[in-house]
Structures are given as structure tokens and as C-alpha cells.
Amino acid sequence: MTAVLARAPAKVNVHLAVGPLRSDGFHELRTVYLAVSLFDTVTVRHGEGLELSVTGEGAGAGRGADRVPTDRRNLVWRAAELLAAAAGITADATIEIAKSIPAAAGLAGGSADAAAALVALDALWRTGAGREDLVALAAQLGSDVPFSLLGGVALGTGRGEQLTPVLSRTRRHWVLGIAGEGLSTPDVYGELDRLRAAGKVPDGRVLAAAEPVVAALRGGPTASLAASLSNDLQAPALALRPELARALRAATEAGAAAALVSGSGPTVAALAEDEQQAVRLAAELAGAGVFRTVRAVHGPVPGARLVG
Numbered sequence: 001m002t003a004v005l006a007r008a009p010a011k012v013n014v015h016l017a018v019g020p021l022r023s024d025g026f027h028e029l030r031t032v033y034l035a036v037s038l039f040d041t042v043t044v045r046h047g048e049g050l051e052l053s054v055t056g057e058g059a060g061a062g063r064g065a066d067r068v069p070t071d072r073r074n075l076v077w078r079a080a081e082l083l084a085a086a087a088g089i090t091a092d093a094t095i096e097i098a099k100s101i102p103a104a105a106g107l108a109g110g111s112a113d114a115a116a117a118l119v120a121l122d123a124l125w126r127t128g129a130g131r132e133d134l135v136a137l138a139a140q141l142g143s144d145v146p147f148s149l150l151g152g153v154a155l156g157t158g159r160g161e162q163l164t165p166v167l168s169r170t171r172r173h174w175v176l177g178i179a180g181e182g183l184s185t186p187d188v189y190g191e192l193d194r195l196r197a198a199g200k201v202p203d204g205r206v207l208a209a210a211e212p213v214v215a216a217l218r219g220g221p222t223a224s225l226a227a228s229l230s231n232d233l234q235a236p237a238l239a240l241r242p243e244l245a246r247a248l249r250a251a252t253e254a255g256a257a258a259a260l261v262s263g264s265g266p267t268v269a270a271l272a273e274d275e276q277q278a279v280r281l282a283a284e285l286a287g288a289g290v291f292r293t294v295r296a297v298h299g300p301v302p303g304a305r306l307v308g
């Protein structure tokens with residue numbers, strides 16, 4: 001039976017400036033996304049109705065936000081329904097998600113799955129949708145889904161879905177420190193609102209400029225990139241998960257040029273000087289006892305695309 005495979009990458013926000021809460025429940029963002037070499041693969045086949053299965057990270061037992069559902073609650077299910085509706089066909093497909101990107105980790109794993117599903121189902125169903133049509137559908141699915149389609153490096157504004165590609169030819173090496181338990185994105189944004197209301201962090205009316213990190217990504221020493229990394233969601237993630245402070249310290253003590261929380265966390269992204277150092281750093285952090293698992297990755301990498 002014909003199978004179509006697509007894969008999509010995880011992301012790290014190397015800059016994440018969060019504005020005040022908007023009336024639609026989202027926050028205005030100025031973010032710089034970097035796609036990194038940790039991929040989920042989605043395989044689709046013709047079927048009757050929708051059938052979804054998940055293997056790898058987040059599959060099977062568990063109860064928290066890191067448990068990946070296999071029904072309508074899964075973004076892939078909604079992606080399939082949305083694409084089918086746009087194409088005027090019924091959503092008939094068997095879909096397998098093979099996950100390497102942990103869920104509820106601040107790495108846009110669910111968004112990667114949705115983006116890969118759009119690309120794979122578009123090919124399986126021959127909907128004839130253009131890349132722009134898929135991007136428009138992606139924006140309806142979630143703030144990070146357009147970037148999961150695009151990949152590379154991009155400036156994100158609006159709620160993160162409005163993208164401007166950024167030229168970046170320099171491959172950077174990172175170690176992702178993945179926690180045992182995920183964090184819910186709305187919880188982290190909610191905690192940021194609480195910290196702001198209490199005057200404990202800046203109110204977000206002035207969004208930090210992205211230019212320094214964009215310039216550092218174009219080239220130049222790792223130290224410049226290290227100095228320009230920032231994430232407004234780090235403070236609320238730390239407030240909800242105090243042990244993250246130890247994890248961030250462990251990364252810098254092990255020699256990372258810098259370490260920050262990825263997106264809404266709790267993954268720690270540790271910047272390495274080069275590939276050799278990333279491998280050493282990964283080995284040291286794997287033994288530090290502060291992460292469930294670690295992954296050495298590089299970026300930028302392309303967005304969702306067909307494989308095989």
C-alpha cells in the first residue's frame with residue numbers, strides 16, 4: 001500500500017520577547033526561531049476515516065501534558081481534518097507518528113507533527129495545495145506550526161505565526177537537556193502574566209530587539225550568539241519548575257557557551273562551540289543527573305518535507 005513519509009524538525013527560540021496578553025488570549029511575540037536536527041516522522045496511507053498511532057516519545061502510558069493523544073486532541077488529527085475540508089474531500093487516512101521530539105518540552109514537537117502531516121497528506125491526497133495554502137492552514141492550527149513548515153531561521157511576530165525568513169549559513173551546535181516531566185505552554189504564559197501583575201518581571205510593553213541575535217546567527221563568534229540569547233518565558237518556567245535553575249547551571253558549568261530554556265520549557269538548550277564540544281557536553285550532561293535524556297543537535301535545518 002502506498003505510504004508517504006514526511007519529517008519535521010524541533011525548534012529552539014534563540015530570542016523570545018513576549019508582549020502583554022492580547023484580547024484573543026495570545027501574547028504578542030517577537031521571536032527568532034531556529035530549526036534543529038531532532039525530527040519527528042509522520043507516515044500516511046489511504047484508509048477509511050482517520051486512524052492515528054504514536055510511537056516513541058510520549059507514546060503509551062502516562063498522564064501529564066507529555067502524553068501524546070491519538071484522537072481529535074492531537075494536532076495531527078486537526079491538521080488532517082483542516083486540509084481535507086480545504087480540499088473538499090473526506091479525511092480518510094491512516095497516520096503513524098514516530099516521535100523523537102519530546103512532548104510539552106518547549107520544542108514544538110506537536111507543531112512539527114502537524115506540519116509533517118500537512119505535507120504528507122497533501123502528497124497522499126494530491127490536494128494540489130501550494131506551499132502558501134499549507135502555511136495558511138498551519139497558522140490556524142497553532143502559533144508554531146508555520147515555522148515547523150518553513151524551518152531554517154525565522155523572525156516570528158504576531159502570536160509567532162507571521163514569519164520573515166532570516167539568512168543564516170553558520171551551523172551551530174547545541175545540546176538539548178530534556179526533563180522528566182513536561183510543562184504546559186498555557187501554564188507558563190499564565191505564570192508570566194502573574195509575575196508581571198506582581199511587578200516581579202518587566203511588563204513586556206517594550207519588546208526586546210531581535211537584531212543582535214539575528215546578526216550573531218549570520219556569522220561571527222559563538223560568544224556573540226551566546227551573549228544575545230534571551231527568553232521572556234524563562235522566568236515563569238523557572239518559577240513553575242525551580243529545579244530548572246540547577247539544570248541551567250549544570251549546562252554552563254559543563255562548558256556550554258550559554259544555556260537557556262527553550263520556548264516555554266522545560267528543555268534546556270545549551271550552546272556549544274563546535275560539534276566536538278557538543279558531543280563532550282552531551283556526555284557530561286547525561287551523567288549530571290539533572291536531565292532525563294540529552295540530545296546533541298545542530299541548526300539550522302530545513303522545515304517539514306517529504307522523505308524517501
Ligand code: C5P
Nearest residue numbers: 025026027029142143159160185186189
Ligand atoms: O498557538 P498554540 O496553540 O500553540 O498556543 C498554545 C497556548 O499558548 C495558547 O492557548 C496561549 O495560552 C499560549 N500562547 C500565548 N501567546 C502566543 C502563543 C501561545 O499566550 N503568542
